[in-house]
Amino acid sequence: MFSLQRAHANGDRYLLLLGADLMLRERAIVSALRAYPGPVIGMTEDPVSGANRYFDHVLPASSYKAKPALKAVEEFERQTGLKPDAVVPIYEMNLHASVAIAHHYGLPALSDEALRRSRDKHTMKVAFEEAGVSCARHRLFSTAEELRAIAAELEFPLVLKPRDFAGSVGIIRVNAADELDDAYEHCRSSLMEVAGTFDLTDGRFQAEEFFVSTHEVSVEVINYEGSRAVLAVTDKNKSAPPYFAETGQLVPSRETGNAALRELALKACEALHIDRGIAHVEILVNGDELSVVEVGARPGGDGIMDLIDRVYGFSPYDLHIAAYRRTIEELPPIPDTPQGIAATGFLKAAGGTITGVHRPHGFDPVERALYVTAKPGDHSRPPTSYLGREGVIECFEHGRGPGDSQEFQARVAELAAAHSQNLFSVEP
Known part of the structure; x- marks a missing residue:
């Protein structure tokens, strides 16, 4: 524990930040320390080996499970x-815990209805359909037998996914009925691999019709007590079929000026009753056709x-932090002309056991950072979800804009592939 005596107007208060200890979310801690006039505290199940040194203190509990998380906060009090x-909350799987703690202490939080609609992909799709938000037709299943039965009600190709998770875990495309059993096994086994960590339940899956698209984007929307505004649009790079792992992100998107896309993102947040903080809206694009x-x-x-940033x-x-502190006076206007173009590209070692991690051969002028997360002895997983990454590069080039997005995205993907080949020795 560092000193918890940093001055605060109320003296006995702190800001609890859940999920900011995860890679590529750490700068939420920077924002919290910059804005909050008191201690900033995190939470992790193993604070001795997993604590982030930028927190003033770390509570010893899983931030993915509401009851233990609340118990840890009460014990700290x-x-x-x-x-x-x-x-x-900074991460998807922190939402239940954040709402439970906030409600106990009478603090601003997502509403129960927003939590219910946003954390279950089935409830989410039903809300979209009722609000006229374009999305894929879907059905629910629990077993391979149920999947075969409901597949007859939909049109192939299909996409299978767990209802309660994120990060592309378990998501797979199915082109025909004879692929259903293998696809079900991938979907279920992927979910069960992480179920214990995140307190997930077996048998909660859905199948939806595949929407043919040329590309996918995400829209970041700030929501605040009945108002909402678009902050930015991001282009996504995806892994090869039948999987949907994200292999890179880029800002500003080629769709940054797409007014219909922005309106759809706002409407999707409204349909889910999201009333606080930033929401991450993923949308498929095929010309004028859009699907959330x-x-x-x-x-x-x-x-x-x-x-x-x-x-x-x-x-x-x-x-995002200001929305939970209720310190926003008015939502910001749409950002002005970008200062440049920025992207991430994820490193992916060849399949097998990593036997060595080497120094990089050098850096391209657009590269700003390289982080390697793999170590010798790790098994390089197939690129089916976020779990298959071995690191990331961050790139930026001044003076570029949305019209350069596809060219720059390809360049970053090539740099990530080159680093992946040079950094890792792998034994098949």
């Missing part, structure tokens, strides 16, 4: 007399907030 002044994939009631991951000169985390 008994020990120190300190209470949370705001509870700010899903919405996360939290800031986008993969360093998207940092890309926006580089390109537009403000941190979206500042607004």
Whole structure:
């Protein structure tokens, strides 16, 4: 524990920040320390080996499970007399815990209805349909037998996914009925691999019709007590079919000026009753046709907030935290002309066991940072979700704009591939 005596107007309050210890979300801590006049505290199940040194203190509990998380906050209050002044979720899987803690202490939070609609992909799709938000037709299933039955009600190709998770885990495309059993096994086994960590339940899956698109974007929307505004649009790079892992992000998107896309993102947030903080809206684009994939009631991951900061000169985390502190006076206007173009590209080692991690051969002028997360002895997983990454590069070039997005995205992907080949020795 560092000193918890930093001055605060109320004396016995702190800001609880959940999920900012995760990679590419850490700059939320910077925003919190910059804005909050008191201690900033995190939470992790293993604070000794997993604590982030920028927090003033880290509570010893899983921030993914509401009851243990609330219990840890109450125990900290008994020990120190300190209470949370705001509870700010940064990651999808922190939402339930953040709402439980906030409600217990009478603090601003997502509404129960917003939580219900945004954390279950089925409830989300139903809300979209009722509000006239374009999205894919879907059905629910729990077993392989149920999947085969409901597949007859939909048109192939299909996309299978867990209802309660994120990061592309378990998501797979199915082109024909004879692929259903193998696809079900991938969907279920991927979910069960992380179920214990995130307190997820088996048998909660859905199948939806595949929307033919040329590309996918995400829209970051700031929501605040009945009002909302678009902050930025991001282009996504995706892995090869049948998987949908995100391999890179880019700001500003080629769709930045698409008014219909922006309006659809705002309408999607409204349909889910998201009334606080940044929401991450994923949308498929095929010319004038748009289809909302899903919405996360939290800031986008993969360093998207940092890309926006580089390109537009403000941190979206500042607004997200202010929304939970109720210190926003008015929502900001749409960002002005970008200062440049920024992107991330994820590193992917060849399949097998990593036997060595080497020094990089050099850097391209657009590269701003390289982070390697793999170490010798790690098994390089297939690129099916965020779990298959071995690191990331961050790139920026001044004076570029949306018209350069596809060219720059390809360049960053090539740099990531070159680093992946040079950095890792792999034994098949």
